Amino acid sequence: MKPSDWKILNRKVRFGDCDSAGVIHFHNLLRWSHESWEESIEIYGIPYQEVFPDLSERINKIIFPIVNCEANFFSPIKVGNFLEIKILPKKINNHLFQVNSLFMKNEIKVAEGKLIHCSIDFESKEKVQLPDQLEKWIESCNLNDHCQEC
Amino acid sequence: MKPSDWKILNRKVRFGDCDSAGVIHFHNLLRWSHESWEESIEIYGIPYQEVFPDLSERINKIIFPIVNCEANFFSPIKVGNFLEIKILPKKINNHLFQVNSLFMKNEIKVAEGKLIHCSIDFESKEKVQLPDQLEKWIESCNLNDHCQEC
Amino acid sequence: MKPSDWKILNRKVRFGDCDSAGVIHFHNLLRWSHESWEESIEIYGIPYQEVFPDLSERINKIIFPIVNCEANFFSPIKVGNFLEIKILPKKINNHLFQVNSLFMKNEIKVAEGKLIHCSIDFESKEKVQLPDQLEKWIESCNLNDHCQEC
Amino acid sequence: MKPSDWKILNRKVRFGDCDSAGVIHFHNLLRWSHESWEESIEIYGIPYQEVFPDLSERINKIIFPIVNCEANFFSPIKVGNFLEIKILPKKINNHLFQVNSLFMKNEIKVAEGKLIHCSIDFESKEKVQLPDQLEKWIESCNLNDHCQEC
Numbered sequence: 001m002k003p004s005d006w007k008i009l010n011r012k013v014r015f016g017d018c019d020s021a022g023v024i025h026f027h028n029l030l031r032w033s034h035e036s037w038e039e040s041i042e043i044y045g046i047p048y049q050e051v052f053p054d055l056s057e058r059i060n061k062i063i064f065p066i067v068n069c070e071a072n073f074f075s076p077i078k079v080g081n082f083l084e085i086k087i088l089p090k091k092i093n094n095h096l097f098q099v100n101s102l103f104m105k106n107e108i109k110v111a112e113g114k115l116i117h118c119s120i121d122f123e124s125k126e127k128v129q130l131p132d133q134l135e136k137w138i139e140s141c142n143l144n145d146h147c148q149e150c
Numbered sequence: 151m152k153p154s155d156w157k158i159l160n161r162k163v164r165f166g167d168c169d170s171a172g173v174i175h176f177h178n179l180l181r182w183s184h185e186s187w188e189e190s191i192e193i194y195g196i197p198y199q200e201v202f203p204d205l206s207e208r209i210n211k212i213i214f215p216i217v218n219c220e221a222n223f224f225s226p227i228k229v230g231n232f233l234e235i236k237i238l239p240k241k242i243n244n245h246l247f248q249v250n251s252l253f254m255k256n257e258i259k260v261a262e263g264k265l266i267h268c269s270i271d272f273e274s275k276e277k278v279q280l281p282d283q284l285e286k287w288i289e290s291c292n293l294n295d296h297c298q299e300c
Numbered sequence: 301m302k303p304s305d306w307k308i309l310n311r312k313v314r315f316g317d318c319d320s321a322g323v324i325h326f327h328n329l330l331r332w333s334h335e336s337w338e339e340s341i342e343i344y345g346i347p348y349q350e351v352f353p354d355l356s357e358r359i360n361k362i363i364f365p366i367v368n369c370e371a372n373f374f375s376p377i378k379v380g381n382f383l384e385i386k387i388l389p390k391k392i393n394n395h396l397f398q399v400n401s402l403f404m405k406n407e408i409k410v411a412e413g414k415l416i417h418c419s420i421d422f423e424s425k426e427k428v429q430l431p432d433q434l435e436k437w438i439e440s441c442n443l444n445d446h447c448q449e450c
Numbered sequence: 451m452k453p454s455d456w457k458i459l460n461r462k463v464r465f466g467d468c469d470s471a472g473v474i475h476f477h478n479l480l481r482w483s484h485e486s487w488e489e490s491i492e493i494y495g496i497p498y499q500e501v502f503p504d505l506s507e508r509i510n511k512i513i514f515p516i517v518n519c520e521a522n523f524f525s526p527i528k529v530g531n532f533l534e535i536k537i538l539p540k541k542i543n544n545h546l547f548q549v550n551s552l553f554m555k556n557e558i559k560v561a562e563g564k565l566i567h568c569s570i571d572f573e574s575k576e577k578v579q580l581p582d583q584l585e586k587w588i589e590s591c592n593l594n595d596h597c598q599e600c
Contacts, residue, residue: 012492014485015502016177018170020229020354021422022504025166026334026366026415027327034326035464042462048530052465054320054472066326070370079170080498122321162342164335165352170504171572172354176516177477177484184476185314192312198380202315204322204470216476220520230348265476272471315469316477320529322470379470 002145006043006137007088009036013081024077030069033101033113036085044140046133053122062128064117067096075110077103083110089138095119095127097138152295156193156287157238159186163231174227180219183251183263186235194290196283203272212278214267217246225260227253233260239288245269245277247288302445306343306437307388309336313381324377330369333401333413336385344440346433353422362428364417367396375410377403383410389438395419395427397438452595456493456587457538459486463531474527480519483551483563486535494590496583503572512578514567517546525560527553533560539588545569545577547588 011032019025041051053061077083086102101113121128130138161182169175191201203211227233236252246268253261271278280288311332319325341351353361377383386402396418403411421428430438461482469475491501503511527533536552551563571578580588 012489012498014488016169016175016481016484019166020168020170020172021363021365022170023365026369027166027330030327030330030369031466034466038464039462048462052529054529063321065321065323065376066373068370068372069326069330070368072368073366076365079502079504162339162348164338166331166334171513171515173515176519177480180477180480180519181316184316188314189312198312202379204379213471215471215473215526216523218520218522219476219480220518222518223516226515229352229354316475318470319466320468320470320472325466327466 001043003140003143004145006040007086007141009039009085009087011036011083011085013077013079013083015079018079022078026071026073029071029073029077029103029111029113030115032085032103033069033071033099033115036087036101037089037099037115040087040141041134041137044137046137050131050133061122062131063120063122065120066115067118068114068116070114071111073111075105075108077105077110081105087141089141091130091135091138092116094129097130097134151193153290153293154295156190157236157291159189159235159237161186161233161235163227163229163233165229168229172228176221176223179221179223179227179253179261179263180265182235182253183219183221183249183265186237186251187239187249187265190237190291191287194287196287200281200283211272212281213270213272215270216265217268218264218266220264221261223261225255225258227255227260231255237291239291241280241285241288242266244279247280247284301343303440303443304445306340307386307441309339309385309387311336311383311385313377313379313383315379318379322378326371326373329371329373329377329403329411329413330415332385332403333369333371333399333415336387336401337389337399337415340387340441341434341437344437346437350431350433361422362431363420363422365420366415367418368414368416370414371411373411375405375408377405377410381405387441389441391430391435391438392416394429397430397434451493453590453593454595456490457536457591459489459535459537461486461533461535463527463529463533465529468529472528476521476523479521479523479527479553479561479563480565482535482553483519483521483549483565486537486551487539487549487565490537490591491584491587494587496587500581500583511572512581513570513572515570516565517568518564518566520564521561523561525555525558527555527560531555537591539591541580541585541588542566544579547580547584 017024017028084104088100091097096118098116103111119128119130167174167178234254239249241247248266251263269278269280317324317328384404388400391397398416401413419428419430467474467478534554538550541547548566553561569578569580
């Protein structure tokens with residue numbers, strides 16, 4: 001396994017993702033940004049439940065509500081398009097992290113998404129430090145394939 | 151207030167509800183069916199939280215998962231259409247109830263939705279009797295305006 | 301009619317708008333921002349089809365793809381919450397306009413959305429000037445109730 | 451390639467697919483049913499654009515609006531669950547076809563979806579015969595792996 005395995009993901013634009021103008025309905029891009037880092041976390045090897053808990057089970061848990069999100073659209077994303085998604089997370093401070101997603105179509109950047117998450121204890125609603133595993137994943141995404149082999 | 155106030159609702163088809171063919175993306179109809187009876191419950195006067203609890207608050211609560219849903223489409227529902235939605239709930243047995251929704255455009259039936267909900271205790275996951283208030287709402291929807299005035 | 305009629309809208313947070321943490325699933329806020337200015341346009345009196353065309357009819361038309369969107373979340377938005385949404389559109393240049401949405405709960409700002417739309421001819425895909433009606437709506441939203449009465 | 455390659459698909463339940471009760475928001479199941487046969491068509495080898503056209507290009511085309519859909523839920527589908535989806539399409543008559551989707555979790559059937567599509571010419575809105583390629587895909591899905599090898 002090398003960083004590119006969990007830093008570069010793929011997605012096909014489905015019929016239901018698009019609106020009457022035949023292009024992606026804009027807010028789906030932010031849904032994809034979120035689903036992309038969910039997928040990246042899994043490929044990297046963090047058990048899904050440790051980051052995205054089933055809150056109905058009511059064990060002490062950390063959640064990551066979004067405090068800011070943004071998207072830029074550079075070129076139309078249409079039904080049937082095959083996209084490459086590059087994930088770049090970074091730590092902002094002890095309880096905030098950001099995930100940038102770059103959407104490429106045939107090597108051309110068509111859109112980008114940005115999510116800023118806050119790390120919060122589900123019970124107390126207090127800000128808490130980012131979990132270690134999440135920090136490791138962030139670091140691993142900032143390595144290039146070559147570095148990791150050293 | 152008369153039954154028609156909470157039995158007949160309205161909805162405008164928004165741009166983002168539709169797909170590339172310019173008609174409603176089909177599963178939105180079932181979302182509307184659900185949102186319609188949520189709205190009906192409110193107009194009838196049941197506090198929203200008693201039927202749709204904030205489960206993060208972790209008090210003993212009843213939830214109503216859907217066990218079956220169905221929709222039929224008779225005529226295209228397009229962006230900008232103004233729809234009248236008639237709600238008709240019925241009790242199936244002690245723990246099951248069904249909500250039918252009839253979607254009308256200019257007096258013509260364009261679609262219908264059906265949801266079957268089961269009444270379950272959130273903690274024990276056991277089937278429980280429908281709450282009294284829900285039963286009263288179901289009965290009230292089966293009265294016509296004239297009857298209620300008697 | 302006065303500007304506040306189409307500048308201040310309302311929305312109830314529905315069960316299906318929220319995620320497992322019991323708060324709004326974040327990208328719904330941007331969907332609401334879009335639906336809010338669709339509603340504002342209607343209340344102001346512009347026929348819906350003139351701004352949100354049924355493109356399957358294939359008449360020469362203008363579309364308004366989003367080139368940038370952003371949302372900030374200040375406080376949890378939960379199931380059953382009743383929100384007041386204040387719309388503030390502004391013209392950026394001849395073919396770009398921005399719509400800001402302020403989401404209030406009990407007089408407190410809980411979130412804000414921002415959409416930047418570009419005015420494009422559906423056939424030629426060329427940038428075109430904002431339609432007159434849209435410009436008038438933007439101006440009307442920037443009047444306060446008192447001004448308009450003068 | 452063997453039929454099981456395009457008859458059996460996989461899906462992970464994402465955080466945003468679920469509602470406040472921690473289970474899949476019901477109408478997502480029907481979205482997944484649709485996306486599953488879109489994916490099956492692709493794996494089978496039909497170019498995506500032949501079945502799901504970009505209608506903004508305005509070439510004479512066939513669309514497949516849904517006339518009926520249904521879903522049954524047997525067991526909770528929760529965040530992080532890994533599902534196997536078995537697709538079974540069948541031809542109903544010259545212009546109607548049905549796609550059943552069976553959702554399995556750890557070999558147990560947790561839900562099923564059913565979509566009935568009608569084959570319609572986008573311009574004339576007349577019913578038309580199912581395209582040959584679609585018929586071949588339907589037949590191929592009704593073969594078992596062993597048969598095809600004969």
